[in-house]
Amino acid sequence: MAIISNGTTVADAGAFSASLGSMTLIKTLTASSSGTLSFVHGTSSVVFDNTFPIYKFKFINMHPATDNVQFMHNGSINAGSNYNVAKTNAMFEGEKAEGGSNGTLNYITGHDIANGTGNAKFTYNCGKDNDQCVSGEMTIFNPSSSTFVKHFLTKVSNSHNSNYIKNTYTSGFYNTTSDLDAMQFSFSSGNIDSGKIELYGIKDS
């Protein structure tokens, strides 16, 4: 039985017909001394295919177990058997010290990647003080395209281990026309002590 209000079908066949928003939470993973956090399409209710044209990961208070480490990502084209897809990115950042020395804006040549298969960095030199963490987001476009490389945009705010704020931006592409079907997140050394990663799908307009 459909629910019709003022001539408009609101619900039918067990689902709403009315719009319920265009940003859908797909999966939340919570770190607890975790070596990595991985989102694999088709596993544990994760959707990461052509269901949505755009996917967004939100990083909430990612706290490393080890001081002075890099927060990183990598992708897979074989459902997480390997995370080693070639990628190229650009990285720039603004930074400012708690001590108040002048802020800077720089391109970061030492932490970008050029068609490398290793993990790509969101930011670097993350601090592990009890109140330090990394928060931000990553957007990936059309991961299932069989025609194009897979573009991504990231921006994070990082409590640097030397008590800086690092406002780090990267953009790049996974250099594959294969189906990117899994993503993995980690620190360069040591565990993700705590933190949460949420995966959202952004619907077509």
Added chain:
Amino acid sequence: MAVVSNGTTIIDAGALGSGVATGKMILIKTLTASSSSTLSFLNGADSVVFDDTYNSYAFKFIDIHPATDDQAFTFQVDTGTNTSFNQTITSSFFNAQHSEGGTSYLMVRNSGDQGQGTGFQRLTEGSGADNDQSCCGTLTIHTPADTTFVKHFISQTHNAHSGDYAMNNFIAGYVNTTTALTRVRFKFESGAIASGVIKLYGIGG
């Protein structure tokens, strides 16, 4: 009485059924300026939610128009029921500028960042008060109610500068407190907010 369609509970007891997928970007509150000296969002007042209900909160600025020319649009936060709006902030600020005359720059803005400062954090600089000038953008504050970590924020705004520049501003930082934030205030450094709309959204949770 529950509304059940095709075996799925759509609505019951005044709420959507648990099986109904809903959007994860929820409009909480809209404030509209009208020669307003400040606009403030206070958790628990006037239907404002700004606590641990959502993982992050996004403020959207829509055509914020200053009453006084050449002003920075700013924000600060506070805890509990305090009204000082002077929490300690370390932040980074850089922008890209392009004048209507064709001159362009990319620069860090030390005039807009803070190193353990307690002032209002700039989100724009030099916003113009011509009748057709305004500023727009987004400020995201992550986990404001967290009592373990500093509170990261990331903002991107665009303003029509008083000198007839387009300014694309990138700001990020952290409020250096482990006390829960409960309130956010926006204002221009001098003069009122002549007009404009600020929308507060909750994301995730």
